[in-house]
Amino acid sequence: MTTFVLAGGCFWCLDAAYRVLRGVTSVVSGYTGGETPSPTYEQVCTGRTGHAEAVAVSFDPEVISSDIILDAFFTMHDPRQLNRQGRDIGTQYRSAMFFADDEQRRVFEAARDRASQWWDGGIVTTIEPLGEFFPAEDAHQDFFAKNPTQGYCLAVAAPKVSKVRARFADYLITG
Numbered sequence: 681m682t683t684f685v686l687a688g689g690c691f692w693c694l695d696a697a698y699r700v701l702r703g704v705t706s707v708v709s710g711y712t713g714g715e716t717p718s719p720t721y722e723q724v725c726t727g728r729t730g731h732a733e734a735v736a737v738s739f740d741p742e743v744i745s746s747d748i749i750l751d752a753f754f755t756m757h758d759p760r761q762l763n764r765q766g767r768d769i770g771t772q773y774r775s776a777m778f779f780a781d782d783e784q785r786r787v788f789e790a791a792r793d794r795a796s797q798w799w800d801g802g803i804v805t806t807i808e809p810l811g812e813f814f815p816a817e818d819a820h821q822d823f824f825a826k827n828p829t830q831g832y833c834l835a836v837a838a839p840k841v842s843k844v845r846a847r848f849a850d851y852l853i854t855g
Contacts, residue, residue, distance in 0.1 A: 688757030689765025696824030703743030
């Protein structure tokens with residue numbers, strides 16, 4: 681298994697989009713990249729902890745490649761928006777990739793370079809060392825599946841899931 685920690689706006693969206701891909705074995709929403717130990721959702725939402733809302737996505741590289749996982753990341757959010765995704769504004773919504781070792785850093789840099797070919801404009805996604813990852817509260821885990829008719833899920837998460845489904849149809853869970 682391989683695990684990447686990625687931030688691209690609200691973690692509910694990334695969580696939902698990764699869960700449709702075959703080979704993804706686990707998605708955990710959480711917080712990383714900041715200074716506050718064991719932050720809560722309310723603390724992170726203030727933008728004062730330094731943490732980003734992120735997901736730890738674990739996958740089987742024998743089933744789905746690192747490149748597909750990362751290309752999906754650059755499909756499900758706009759990496760040109762600095763410290764925001766749509767109406768979600770603040771450093772907690774930044775586009776960031778958190779590397780655990782030099783190999784991950786290299787893979788992340790290559791993915792950012794690939795993505796720059798299909799995004800018009802400068803990508804602001806940062807590549808940062810992975811510090812401690814704090815899982816979010818239970819209510820935030822698999823939020824989209826638990827709350828499919830919630831307004832944010834319908835307006836923001838569902839279109840992102842649809843983009844991933846359309847672009848990565850060969851990798852969708854079937855059945």
